[in-house]
Amino acid sequence: MSWETVIGLEVHVELSTKTKIFCGCTTKFGGEPNTHCCPICTGMPGTLPLINKRVVEYALKAGLALKCEITRKMKFDRKNYFYPDLPKAYQISQLYLPICRNGHIDIETSLGNKRIGIHEIHMEEDAGKLTHDPWLDETLVDYNRCGVPLIEIVSEPDMRSAEEVIAYLTSLKSTLQYLGVSDCRMQEGSLRADINLSVRRAGETKLGTRTEMKNMNSFKAIARAIEGEAKRQIELIEDGRKVKQETRRWDDNKDSSFAMRSKENAQDYRYFPEPDLPPIVISDEWIKQVTESQPELPKEKRARYVSELGLPEYDAGLITQEKRLAELFEGASAVCKDCKLTSNWIMGELLSYLSEKQIPADELSLDYKKLGDILSRMQKSEINRNSAREVFKVVMETDADVGKYIAEHSLSLVGDSDMLLSAAESVINENAGAVSRYKAGEEKLFGFFVGQCMKKLRGKADPVKLGEILKEKLQ
């Protein structure tokens, strides 16, 4: 008896605007509690929400990039419920007329290509942060995060495996980063995914009872959560029991989920249109403007790298996954005029450096001109590979000036013919015996002569030129 897992995602993305969605307080992460607040985001009596235009723009950008239909006249709605992290006791969100609907993301997995539907995208405000105080056994409330703008992206229940979910999230994250609307950092909470999962016997069309899972902080945790929950549900059903519709909290340390205390009676949120905010009308103009200013997205970029720049699929895929890497690649390769060299360096040296130092790609601050410069010099044999690595590391750490460093540390390869000639002549003179044996046919000794010259030049000889000169002299 085989089973099918049906998965839908609700992804909350924090938009990287300067200010909150309904007030001018900063969205900066951190800060002492309640220092990024004002009467509006703390729900004081008499205050009114003030919608941030950039939030609408970013939501529109996201929706268009995700191929959604744009709701041309939209409103905000109030979602009413009581919880200490919600100062007004209602969240301003969108239920009836969300900004975007019916989009999709195309993913690639080991089983091939698939289109995952996006049901809708809407704007809403984030809530505050609750912390347990163990001394008093009470809860502390911080409203700094309250009002930070979010878009919620709700997928269709089109995914069938953890692999598909990860592919979906990777693509989503990549697209949103490219658009510049969010930094999508799961670790920092700017991207949060809730998983809706149910199982059914293969071939059945009816959906099983689903559970909702929260609190996964990484893609790996999500994959584990999916596998664990599918297994749990299958076991329950095979045991003759029923899956209970509930919200479960994933505990990555324990590698299992726990039912959350069910909130009283399935919530009746009493949604109604927000009277304090006039409706928003999206004109053709506005859509055109956003569409035209859309940057090249990862998929397009990847295809272009392959078809126009001749990069292998794998390389193109890896580099385009992160906007910063693609920017670096494009910039540096334009400087050194060698795409393959640049892409290899990025995939090799750069990525291993980042991995070693645990720096996420989107925090990369390397100047593409400097990378281009290093690669250029290496390509022209001005420096050898080891030196290039050294300079690269120094630039990554200190943003040092490339030329200066090379000069100060004498990393330049000797390409001066006279110097090479003089070294070659010395070596030949000092190794008469070996020279005769070479001339007699022991061609392997050529490497020995190269090595001796290198020694004299402290390893800094342009190997190509040196080789030419030696060959000539040894005839």
Next chain:
Amino acid sequence: MKIDDEMIDYVSALAKLSLPDDEREKARQDLQSVLEYAQVLSEVDTGGVEPSSHVAEAVNVFREDEIMPSFDKREILKSAPRVKDGQYLVPKTVE
């Protein structure tokens, strides 16, 4: 529209208002009489009529994404019934 005890308890719970037994009947009756009176609305033919959730005709009122200084947290927390270490203090929340 008949309002029964269950309904009056339900709306009270939604609104986080307690409803002692000795107040239930009056609350139930009050709600019922208003709703009975409101029945008259069903006489109105509202087919094809757009609901007025906003009385003004304005659309597209926006604020620019420019930072405004936040309030000093002491000003904000000044009115709070219970505070600890710069945060509001409430009874324990359960997940």
Next chain:
Amino acid sequence: MKTALEYGRLLAERQIGARELAQSFMDKISSGNGKYNAVLRTCGESALSAADEAQKRLDVGAALSPIDGVPVLVKDNISTKGIKTTCASKMLADYVPPYDAAVIEKLRNAGAVIIGKTNMDEFAMGSTSETGYFGAVSNPWDASRVAGGSSGGSAASVALGFAPLALGSDTGGSIRQPASYCGVTGIKPTYGAVSRYGLIAYASSLDQIGALSIGAGDLRAALDIMTGIDKRDMTSADALKPSAQKVKPIGEMRVALPKEYFGEGLDDGVAKCVLSAAKELEKMGAKVSECSLSSVRYAVPAYYIIACAEASSNLSRYDGIKYGMRAEKYEDLSDMYEKTRSEGFGAEVKRRIRLGAFALSSGYYDAYYLKALKVRSIIKQAFYKVLEDYDMILCPASPVLPPEKGESLADPMQMYLSDIYTVSVNLAGLPGLTMPCGFCGGLPVGCQLIGRAFEENALLTAAEEYQKATDFHLRAAKEAGL
């Protein structure tokens, strides 16, 4: 008693001093308020220092406005920084806002001297000013009767001479009806004309701040200062202040009398006074004729559903966490919410919250809330249609004379029904003004003028002309002996 503009002139001419003036009004409140409970608190020192600042300007002829230095009272649901703002509720009994409402900023920038906060129905919910935590407001004309609501404190204060000008708020008639019951003039501007920033919300799509005074001229002065778009209220409009609005001469005005408003349920005495006002306007040259507004029978239920739905949401923030009262004893979070809200809110507020929660709840939303919003559209269209052929509508402000205290509390439905003439104006978002037009058994009767959107000046001009030809609006001053 002088009007606010008259005081303004006397101050500018240095015939009276600002400090003395503020002090004299605060003294009047001290001695007279006990019986009527119209004022909740006076500002004492802060009023006197504002007066002193005004004096400095007046001494050098640099008055900020025609009412620079003039004392003003403010309804206690309008946020005043550093001064308690309670909404006459136990929930906010000790609440001090950290900011000023937009209208308060504007009044201060115009030099007005805020001398106190007035009593009201709790959270502006009520038509009698009896539901407040600090007790009822008595009608100056008969203390056993109500002053009307919810701006009863402001209306009574003006009638009693506690200040020449008072701010109120109007969601379903809360300025116009108490103005009528207290024999003063009051105006609710077009929805959006005056910023709601700082007005502690009752019903967001219906609330407006307005003013009450003895005569129409003062109301114009107040609206001139308070009208205009405000970045902090996205529902505020780029409205012209009344003085800048072009207006027809009274002789060219066409006034409509909705026939359905004069039927059953309207007290004869009230009808007589209102119709005599119609005659007076005719004498002044206006064309008065009958029109039809049958939607009046749907106005009250539509209003209550919408207002209570919005209120149930607006009042959810009172949860004992950020400000206001918190219950003393509770077992856990849920209990804390319930005890706080049940102890903090009065009966009428709870009644309306429950109705609102019901109207928005799953399964009933379409039949109640959505239906009411559609009926609202129909009512609005009906008014707009009439106002295509007429410049204003004339009708009563209330179907009855000021009721005795306690009567309405015993029968909330009856109280709701008495809002029949005022609620449509909020539903349609139009401006409305009431002015005294007669007396019945010693009790004042007001008539209401309803105008086109953003044409407050038409109403003010008609009222001004009427008040030149009659003296009902001066009776309060005479009675108050000023």
